[in-house]
Amino acid sequence: MPSEYAKTLGGKLRAIRQQQGLSLHGVEEKSKGRWKAVVVGSYERGDRAVTVQKLAELADFYGVPIRELLPGSASAAAAAAAPPRLILDLEALQHLDASEAGPLTRYAATIQAQRGDYNGKVLSIRQDDMRTLAVIYDESPTTLTERFISWGVLNPEAKGDVEETSEAAGA
Numbered sequence: 001m002p003s004e005y006a007k008t009l010g011g012k013l014r015a016i017r018q019q020q021g022l023s024l025h026g027v028e029e030k031s032k033g034r035w036k037a038v039v040v041g042s043y044e045r046g047d048r049a050v051t052v053q054k055l056a057e058l059a060d061f062y063g064v065p066i067r068e069l070l071p072g073s074a075s076a077a078a079a080a081a082a083p084p085r086l087i088l089d090l091e092a093l094q095h096l097d098a099s100e101a102g103p104l105t106r107y108a109a110t111i112q113a114q115r116g117d118y119n120g121k122v123l124s125i126r127q128d129d130m131r132t133l134a135v136i137y138d139e140s141p142t143t144l145t146e147r148f149i150s151w152g153v154l155n156p157e158a159k160g161d162v163e164e165t166s167e168a169a170g171a
Contacts, residue, residue: 002046008071009055010044016062016069017044019119031061064118086130087155088123088148096151103136104153 002010017027017040024037024044035058042048043058050058059066088108093101108123117123134141148154 005071006046010046012069014044016064068116086125086158088125089153090123091121092152107133
């Protein structure tokens with residue numbers, strides 16, 4: 001009978017794996033057989049005890065801090081909430097000049113850490129995040145949205161979403 005701690009830890013492992021779009025067999029393939037699907041599945045169900053060493057290795061494999069996997073830390077479930085319509089392309093962000101995109105890169109990294117969201121490909125941001133970034137960049141949310149879209153780091157649909165919110169707020 002799995003303990004509550006083992007179930008919670010397993011749930012966090014499952015959430016991180018699913019955030020990264022991996023099936024159990026996908027983990028086995030991506031790890032070139034290092035992590036067997038049946039073993040990872042048993043960790044996720046809490047049916048098998050995971051050593052600290054193995055947990056550290058799994059955290060490294062998933063590219064997340066080990067503390068994100070431990071029960072009682074920031075919940076990975078928070079990242080599974082319904083996504084907003086503002087989506088940052090983190091892969092495109094990595095290719096931009098740091099002198100211009102540095103504030104956005106640091107802001108996105110902070111959001112990832114707060115949410116425990118480590119899929120590494122995209123990041124959902126909220127309208128309030130866009131307003132905060134507009135202050136940082138000293139531009140209106142609408143102008144900054146257009147800039148981010150032109151950089152290829154923000155989904156084009158965001159333009160209408162930010163304008164609607166900005167006008168509704170009287171900005």
